[in-house]
Amino acid sequence: MALSSSTTPASQNTLTVITAPAIQGRRLPRLSLKITIGLVLLGIFVLMAIIGPIVAPYDPSAIGPDVLAAPSAAHLLGTTNNGQDVLSELLVGSRATIVVAFVAGALATVLSVIFGVTSGYLAGSARGELLNMLSNIVLVLPLFPLLVVLTAFLPNASAWIVAVVIALVGWAWGARVLRATTLALRNQDFVQAARAVGERTWRIILFEILPNEIAVVAASFLFTLIAAIILYTGLIFLGLGNTNEWSWGLILYWAQNEEALTVGAWWWFIPASACTALLGCSIGLIGFGIDEFINPRLRAAGLSRKELRTMSMNQGLTPVYRDGARS
């Protein structure tokens, strides 16, 4: 959704670049620094979600004697006003946050592929235009308020339901980008050849068009992940959804309700905020990397300042360095 305007231009301009690697060979490019850092960070968070609840030193809901204690050896990230261990809350809460993000992201991506690619391929026909109009409507509806109203009618909705609701309202942006990409792809020779041979529509979409759009699908998946994290955390922060299930949003909800910052308990508030931002940042970095892969002109890493300056100022054509030579 919102976070993803960065991929819009790429998808509009660089179809030749997208199709080339898929056709020429299976050689994967070397990972850029951004992707590496992003993947490592994301890996740490996923690991945290898997083993976090097991290694958490305390029961996050258990009330302890140390009230509002600053970080110490016993409580590495201090305690809340009920003596609950913030580190344990953070570790246990990581699972819900990450599961919601991935479930919502995956579902929304499936929906955006169905709507975007199909409406792009069938553009001009009644079915195609109908699908396109549907995604335009969902795109224009304000996401967060709609989510708030829907969840408010589902009191104590579990994280799974919230994830499904996020996916149901959040797929439209990806659909729009995929539609634009498909529109440019559908008249390429290999698609026309498949059509001439008499392949079925769903087969052309799945096996001819989609493989050439993998990078765009991946970029839209990543940005849906960030959106889902922000929306889920925001919802729980407002006190919607299930407020018995630990997540980073719930830590912030209690911190806000008990005025953590006013009493100076920064350790209650900062870790969950920082983790949310870092998780989003790691995904964003991978997204940047993918953008640069789709549209090599965007690449800046690895080139010296002087080279870049020469590149953009004195030559109209931006040289694209082969992978391996630089970066």
Added chain:
Amino acid sequence: MTFLARRIGLYLVTAWAAITINFFIPRMMPGNPAEIVFSRLSANGIVTPAMYKALVVAFGLNTHSSLLAQYGQYWVQLFHGNLGTSITYYPTSVASVIATALPWTLALVGVATILSFVIGTTIGTVAGWRRGGWLETLLPTTTFLQAMPYFCLGLVLVEYLGVKLNWFPVNGGYAQGDVIGFNGAFLASAAYHAFLPGLTIVVTSMAAWIVGMRNMTVTTLGQDYVLVAQAKGLSRRRVMITYAARNAILPSFSSFVVALSLVVTGSVLVEYAFSYPGIGYVLFQAVDNEDYPLMQAVFLIITLSVLVANLLADFAYVLLDPRARQEA
């Protein structure tokens, strides 16, 4: 003008969809929100026949008429501006609660959106123009700001700039004792109170503009007309602004709807964090009190405002892009 006509058509259909969703949500959901609303209203005081009628229409309470007839009645009520009675602000009508809150949000979010767009686009242009400059190396940090929960930044600002340093007021839209009106003193007070919430929205929503504009500028710089402009010996500034930026900015307008969604999400949460007397705060109050009529009306109003904002962006797009004007 077909471009604008098509867009207006889309927005009308969207408005209809939002209103219809609003009609169906309370009827589709498990549980019985109508009962909750009715008992809450009765607990507050006498339910007048007019209120009861609005409730019946909005939630399908105790009604034997068909769904279609209910839908018709719902539209009639809507056109009369009768959105029901708020539980939170009993016995004020939902319409007047919203009328009080809306100007605050429109001013705050409107100014914040424009500032965020202008600042973000400018930074993005410069970052794309000066490849390899320090601005460009800072790009990844914008993701951090963007992914940071809006209210976190808001609450940290409240604590340090508001409470610790006492530079800015930490809640409300104006000082206590101010008389609301269009005079210099009141507007100054309102602007002073809007500074921190506005800053939060601008900082968190700016990143989308920066990244989009930077990527488009980089892509545009590879075009032949930019090369020709440089070859003609035009000044760098002129090439940057009237050749590169002018073309690179177009996708920013067509993805305006996407960035606006970010601003709206941010502003709801930010208004809550700052207890700002706008629509977002009202939405929170409604959620907190299970005030379904108010919640739904707020959703409708936000949707309609978003549609109008998008329409304005489309007008700007038509002004900037001759192709959209000629397309017939």
